[in-house]
Amino acid sequence: MNSGPSVAIIGAGIGGICLALDLQKQGLNDYTIYEMETGIGGTWYQNRYPGCRCDVPAILYSHSQFQNPNWSQTHPPRQELLEYWQELAKAQGIDRHVKLRHRFVSAVWDEATKMYTVTVHDDEKDVDVVTTVNVLVSAIGAFAHPKTPKLKGQDLYHGLLVHAARWPFDLDPVTFRGKTVAVVGNGCAGAQIVSTLSEDPEIKVVAIARSPHWYIPNGQDPTGRVRNSVPYSEGHKKLWNNYPIVQHVSRALTYLAMDSRWIIFPLKNKWLNDLNRKKVEKWQRESLPEEYKANGVPDFPLGAKRFVIEDGYLGALNKPNVKAVWGGLTGLTEAGVEITDGRTFDADVVVFASGFDIEANGLDIRGSESKVRDFSHASDIPQYHGMATPGIPNFFTLLGSFSAPGHSSVVFILESQAKYIMQLIKAMRDDHIPRLDIKRTAATKWIADTQRRADKTVWTKAKSYMRANGGNGRVWTHYPGHLSSLWWENLYPIWSHWSGAEKLSVRQRARKAVFILALLAAAGFGLTSTATGVALLHTLFPGFTVAHPTAWTPAALAGATWENVTTGVVSLCTGITSLVM
Structure with missing residues (x-):
């Protein structure tokens, strides 16, 4: 069988793996994945901080066609998730297509040959490698650029500075015993780090928070258990191993339960959001330490910012070895940190759990009429279905604008988009199409329609990474609807929207x-x-x-x-x- 167009995929994370699986099923084997890290896994390879784990059930954070009946618990730690995706890539032969420590540099479209000249840097050999391909796919996702604040006094600080998203391989939290660790941030990563470090009474933690979040209780009963994750029994694993259909049914029910949460996001359902908010607010206000009570309960609706699974965080803030501090970080001193009200705190280690620069636009890709860098921010790039930009033919993106989930698993979306892109590439092979470019009219209409829906959600009610212009502009990252709706939109291409697909x-x-x-x-x-x-x-x-x-x-x-x-x-x-x- 014809192996089809040559494809370069940037990123060997979950998105790149999902696309590779679909390409291989169709005999589209002429693809190469370029990964800048030393291993496969993307987000789960890069994020190694203490307590890192998935806040979505593993049964829904795994590929639908390759279920794992041996998960240790409902929300397993990072290492278990990483091993699952790495073993899947190896078992399916995807790892043979991956070039590690190859950093993407640029791609330039040649209208005459209908191909991209792609330049990547081989970090191991310290040389640029140039190749030509028919199709280019960005699978770097949204969390590729850690956001590290630039602070006064940074050169004076004598301790260790660490970003949660770039935790050193050899940095064992055990070495923090007898020391003080300042954790800056109270989002998903910050909550997990504080909760985990606080379990060791020999580690002192200064937990610094400047903006409130809604914390989701662990299970139905907030007092029922300390951790959100629940271990699977050996009997449970045996049942899934012997009767895979049972696990598939469990996955389907989990999907339906999570997708049903969308109902609280539209502004028209404010009454339902308020009903749920009152329950969480009462529990959260009672659980917060005294330092946080005045500012730690949000005044915006549930879901306006990303949900944070509590997972022991609020309990940790009340422990004797944890100092809860409310205020923004303004600078570093020789011995520690300084916050907005002028208070200073000594710290041997400062951990930035400050998230990512979602709007960073770092890809140098030059198409026939447009360049990715023509746009100042990623939020400015017009992307049809979050996957295609007019004027940049044969270039597709996984998890672009209006693609992220606000209430369920990103893997579901990545599978949906991967299948869509696979159909485009398969059509190029089967119908001898050298060039596919999304029509500007189709992209403009889809973006406008989706924007109108996003403007009617609770995401507009809080400053967050979901919005452009530093968190104060329009919503642009998340899909405004049930994931079943997104699946339907991505089920198959509407060929009249594509230049080059007239016959189709x-x-x-x-x-x-x-x-x-x-x-x-x-x-x-x-x-x-x-x-x-x-x-x-x-x-x-x-x-x-x-x-x-x-x-x-x-x-x-x-x-x-x-x-x-x-x-x-x-x-x-x-x-x-x-x-x-």
């Missing part, structure tokens, strides 16, 4: 017409082949006869009532069923 567009319209005619024929056959069907047609359209279908005249149609129409719908289903059966 004609074929798609023809198939649609044939399908509609087939339904009508099925209905007609079913209705006219049974006495019941004929009777129903007479009821729906007085004057209709089987011998003379032309009796579907305006006069006959005018005689139809709403009751006739209702009966007619049943008739249509009867007709279709008769053809199928």
Whole structure:
């Protein structure tokens, strides 16, 4: 089989692995994944901080076609997730296509050859490597650029500075015993780090927070358990191993439960958001330490910022070896940190759990009419379905704008987008298409429609990374709807939206017409082949006869009532069923 267009994928994280799996299923084996790190895994390879674990159930954070029946717990630690994805890549032969320590430099489109000249830097050999490919895919995701604040006195500080997203391989928290660690940030990473370090009474922790979050209790009963994750019993694992269908059903139920949470995000459902918010607020206010009580409960709706699983964090803030400090970090001293009210705290180690620069636009990709760097920020890049930019042909993105989930698993979205991009590349092979470029009109319309929906969500009610212009602009990162809706949008390409796919567009319209005619024929056959069907047609359209279908005249149609129409719908289903059966 023809291996198809040559494909360069930037990033060997979950997105790159999902795309590689779909390409291989279609015999599209001429692909290379360039990864700047020393291992496969993306986010789960880079984030090694203490307590790092998934806040989504593992059963939904794994590939739908490659389930793991041996998860140790519902929300396993980072190492277990990393091993799952690395072992999957190895088992499917994807690792043979990966070039580690190869950092993407640039890609330039050649309109004459319909190919990209891609330059990557081999960090091991310290040389640039140049190649040409038909298709380029960015699978670097949203969390590629850690945000480290520039602080006064940074050169004076004598201790150790660490960013949570770039935790050194050899930095064992055990070495913090007898020392003080200042953790800056109270989001997902900050909460996990503080909670984990506080478990060792020999480590003193200064937990610095400047903005409130909603913390989600562990399980249905906030006091029921310390940790959000629950271990799986050996019997549970045995059941999943012996009866895989049970795990698939469990996954489906988990998906439905998580996707149902979308209901609190639209502003029109404020009453429901308020109802849930009151429950969480009461528990959170009672759990916060005295230092946080005045500022630690948000005044914005649930979900306006990313949910943070509590996972022992609020309990940690009340421990004797933890000092809870409310205020923004303004600078460093020789011995520690300084916050907005002028207070200083000694710290041997300062950990920045300050998140990522989501709007960073670091890719040097030059298309036929546009360049990625033509846009000042990633939020300015127009992306159709979060995957394609007008004027940059044969270039696709995983997890672009309006793609992130606010209430469920990112893996579901990555699988959906990977299948969509695979269909584009497969069509290029099967129909000998050298160039696909999303039409600007299609992209503009999709973005405008999606933006209108995003503007009607709780995400507009708080400053966060979900919004452009430093958190104060429009919402641009998250998909405003149920994931089932996103899945439907990405189920197959609408070829009329793509320049270069004109023949496919004609074929798609023809198939649609044939399908509609087939339904009508099925209905007609079913209705006219049974006495019941004929009777129903007479009821729906007085004057209709089987011998003379032309009796579907305006006069006959005018005689139809709403009751006739209702009966007619049943008739249509009867007709279709008769053809199928």
